[in-house]
Amino acid sequence: xxxxxRIFYIHVPTAWNGLLLLTAAFLCAIMYLLKGDLMxxxxxxxxxxxxxxxxxxxxxxxxxxxxxxxxxxxNWDPRLTTTAxxxxxxxxxxxLRTSLKEPRxxxxxxxVATIVAAADVPLVxxxxxxxxxxxxxxxxxxxxxxxFVWPLRVNAIAVLILMAGLIQLRAExxxxxxxxxxxxxxxxxxxxxxAA
Amino acid sequence: MSxxxxxxxxxxxxxxxxxxxxxxxxxxxxLRRDNASRSAIKETKS
Numbered sequence: 001x002x003x004x005x006r007i008f009y010i011h012v013p014t015a016w017n018g019l020l021l022l023t024a025a026f027l028c029a030i031m032y033l034l035k036g037d038l039m040x041x042x043x044x045x046x047x048x049x050x051x052x053x054x055x056x057x058x059x060x061x062x063x064x065x066x067x068x069x070x071x072x073x074x075n076w077d078p079r080l081t082t083t084a085x086x087x088x089x090x091x092x093x094x095x096l097r098t099s100l101k102e103p104r105x106x107x108x109x110x111x112v113a114t115i116v117a118a119a120d121v122p123l124v125x126x127x128x129x130x131x132x133x134x135x136x137x138x139x140x141x142x143x144x145x146x147x148f149v150w151p152l153r154v155n156a157i158a159v160l161i162l163m164a165g166l167i168q169l170r171a172e173x174x175x176x177x178x179x180x181x182x183x184x185x186x187x188x189x190x191x192x193x194x195a196a
Numbered sequence: 197m198s199x200x201x202x203x204x205x206x207x208x209x210x211x212x213x214x215x216x217x218x219x220x221x222x223x224x225x226x227l228r229r230d231n232a233s234r235s236a237i238k239e240t241k242s
Contacts, residue, residue, distance in 0.1 A: 002201035006208045010215050050222070057218045064211050068204045162219070166226045173230045180237050 011061040013156035018054030026118035029111035041107035046170035055087045078127040079135035089117040
């Protein structure tokens with residue numbers, strides 16, 4: 001493949017973690033529906049936001065990789081199409097959240113929408129096996145050269161650690177804002193009722 | 197024709213620069229929003 005194979009070292013870990021974080025958002029949605037604890041909604045928002053950022057980045061990386069290898073920036077290939085749907089679906093849910101001010105209603109709507117949108121996650125993963133695809137099959141020790149395996153794993157773990165820290169911090173921020181009111185309080189006015 | 201792609205470093209560099217900007221930008225965004233929320237809530241309590 002030449003020098004462009006080096007793109008794999010960042011593209012594949014981004015893909016693995018993007019799908020993992022959106023799966024985590026799905027699990028948080030399930031937990032919220034089961035437990036009714038808004039803590040799960042805070043974690044859902046944090047995981048989903050990070051998952052959308054990684055999935056969007058994944059799409060950009062893939063597009064740049066496609067140009068020298070496929071000769072095009074974009075192709076309506078099953079893997080690319082399902083990934084684009086994934087990004088827009090979850091970004092849409094994040095946008096939807098901003099229009100819902102009441103925390104319980106926002107959490108319920110988000111949880112249900114997340115479960116529906118998460119149906120696309122396995123479709124993205126298995127699309128290269130379900131349909132004829134320009135995209136190569138999933139990267140695993142069986143499908144990539146031995147020299148690729150450890151660098152991919154190390155990068156994936158590094159991205160996972162970074163995103164876990166950011167998700168934890170983001171979930172704390174979301175919880176703090178929720179407890180103070182659904183919007184960041186203005187600096188010159190006291191919050192009605194104070195912290196919940 | 198070996199089938200190997202010749203060159204392509206410009207694509208590799210572009211991907212790594214964009215990835216660094218997105219990862220770094222998102223980390224900065226999370227930290228900035230966290231600090232802003234702490235400051236705003238502290239301000240309303242005082």
